[in-house]
Amino acid sequence: MLMLSPTMKRPPVRRILMHAALFSVAFCMAQLGCAQDTPLISGGVAFLTSTNGGNTTYTPLIEPLIAAPIGNHILIESRAAILESFFPKGGGESGYDHSHFAAFTYLQGDYIASRHLTVVGGDFLIPFNTYNERLSPVWISNLQDGPLIAALGLMSSGSGLGGMLRGNAISREKYSIDYAAYFSASSTNEQFPAQRSSGGRASLYLPQKRLEVGLSYNRLLQDTQENFYGAHVWWEPKDTAFRLRSEYARGHHAQGYWIEADYRTQRFGGPESFFGRFEPVFRMQQTFRRDTIVSDGLPLVDTQRADFGLDYNLPHNMRILTSYSRQFSSTNNHNIWETGIVYRFLFPAWKGK
Amino acid sequence: MPIRHFLPLALALSISASAAFAVLPQTSNTNKTPASAKKSEPATPDQTQDDEGERIFEQNCSRCHNAPQGFSPRISGTIVRHMRVRASLSKHDEEALLHFLNP
Numbered sequence: 001m002l003m004l005s006p007t008m009k010r011p012p013v014r015r016i017l018m019h020a021a022l023f024s025v026a027f028c029m030a031q032l033g034c035a036q037d038t039p040l041i042s043g044g045v046a047f048l049t050s051t052n053g054g055n056t057t058y059t060p061l062i063e064p065l066i067a068a069p070i071g072n073h074i075l076i077e078s079r080a081a082i083l084e085s086f087f088p089k090g091g092g093e094s095g096y097d098h099s100h101f102a103a104f105t106y107l108q109g110d111y112i113a114s115r116h117l118t119v120v121g122g123d124f125l126i127p128f129n130t131y132n133e134r135l136s137p138v139w140i141s142n143l144q145d146g147p148l149i150a151a152l153g154l155m156s157s158g159s160g161l162g163g164m165l166r167g168n169a170i171s172r173e174k175y176s177i178d179y180a181a182y183f184s185a186s187s188t189n190e191q192f193p194a195q196r197s198s199g200g201r202a203s204l205y206l207p208q209k210r211l212e213v214g215l216s217y218n219r220l221l222q223d224t225q226e227n228f229y230g231a232h233v234w235w236e237p238k239d240t241a242f243r244l245r246s247e248y249a250r251g252h253h254a255q256g257y258w259i260e261a262d263y264r265t266q267r268f269g270g271p272e273s274f275f276g277r278f279e280p281v282f283r284m285q286q287t288f289r290r291d292t293i294v295s296d297g298l299p300l301v302d303t304q305r306a307d308f309g310l311d312y313n314l315p316h317n318m319r320i321l322t323s324y325s326r327q328f329s330s331t332n333n334h335n336i337w338e339t340g341i342v343y344r345f346l347f348p349a350w351k352g353k
Numbered sequence: 354m355p356i357r358h359f360l361p362l363a364l365a366l367s368i369s370a371s372a373a374f375a376v377l378p379q380t381s382n383t384n385k386t387p388a389s390a391k392k393s394e395p396a397t398p399d400q401t402q403d404d405e406g407e408r409i410f411e412q413n414c415s416r417c418h419n420a421p422q423g424f425s426p427r428i429s430g431t432i433v434r435h436m437r438v439r440a441s442l443s444k445h446d447e448e449a450l451l452h453f454l455n456p
Binding site: 036037038039040042067068069075077110112115118120133134135137139140166167168171184205207210212236244302314315317342344346347348352 | 366417418422423425428430431432434438441442443446
């Protein structure tokens with residue numbers, strides 16, 4: 001099913017209104033900026049279906065994102081997920097049941113001191129590997145489901161409550177090194193749950209080769225105090241529409257990896273032609289359980305999975321996602337068929353003059 | 354699960370990768386044509402900034418997502434600032450990207 005990163009929480013409407021009020025204040029302050037700095041509302045609207053073992057689930061979903069700059073150095077940003085899931089009742093009963101979900105994914109303030117340092121405060125996405133920060137939005141991901149190991153290193157909630165320093169440590173013509181380091185306090189707040197943890201990520205990017213390699217490390221600083229290690233490799237050969245992304249993550253109880261490749265042909269009229277809009281995707285992933293203690297969201301037994309996707313990039317920011325997956329494990333093998341349509345919206349927060 | 358179950362998939366991946374790379378050289382040549390054509394004439398400062406902005410866009414933004422189509426110029430500064438945080442862009446990069454998005 002849909003990879004709704006573990007950041008999902010269920011906030012009361014009253015608190016949502018409170019945050020809306022806060023953003024209204026931020027928007028008003030942002031009006032003092034220049035004309036190009038109007039706060040924006042973006043995000044994705046999707047209708048997704050997933051058939052797993054003969055049972056089909058239907059999920060209409062919206063992931064709104066708002067961003068409001070204040071002055072020359074500050075950005076306030078937040079993303080949320082709201083969905084309704086319709087699934088078969090099961091147990092011999094006919095018909096469908098449904099469940100509702102609304103959650104903030106993150107809510108953070110960024111102070112851009114320089115290229116080398118941005119100070120982030122609030123509820124932020126944990127910078128462990130790449131999927132959580134870069135690929136999890138519904139309008140970005142190539143496949144509906146996130147990788148099996150996506151939960152590793154994300155401290156259950158996927159977000160931290162505290163502070164983060166990030167930026168570019170070194171930038172040269174042939175290489176650059178980025179970093180992100182964070183500390184999160186423990187929080188049992190219904191809206192912003194977080195575990196006490198710290199960690200970070202460092203990545204080396206070779207712009208001429210379009211190659212990025214990075215390492216991540218997180219440590220849970222409460223209860224069992226587990227360590228998590230991660231590594232990622234991204235490669236996008238220059239002047240092509242081929243992308244290769246991969247991650248490895250190791251936790252205290254399980255480890256795994258995924259490799260994903262996608263391609264859009266530039267023949268037959270280019271990427272905006274009928275054929276160029278097709279985007280085949282392939283992802284291969286494996287997880288390995290190190291013990292039977294379950295605390296990380298990974299499958300209970302060693303699992304392999306192959307995802308074959310075919311996306312179609314329609315004009316006007318719309319995208320059709322289709323995929324077939326086969327998952328293998330010692331408990332059972334099964335097929336997963338998924339289809340979806342996603343629309344990405346992006347507009348100013350208010351009408352201009 | 355024995356690893357042999359995954360061998361066909363690995364084979365499929367290899368074939369897919371080979372097929373993709375088989376078309377890469379022609380793809381690259383196709384893309385280089387406009388760039389070569391531009392070199393025959395002296396580049397204006399605006400062209401240079403656009404090229405710089407395009408390079409920054411390709412190296413930082415389009416690695417993760419497709420370019421959004423048809424957005425208002427009133428939010429181009431906000432989009433770029435969002436990217437500045439995500440991709441650790443410099444002030445110069447921000448200006449070049451802004452010029453590229455909103456020429």
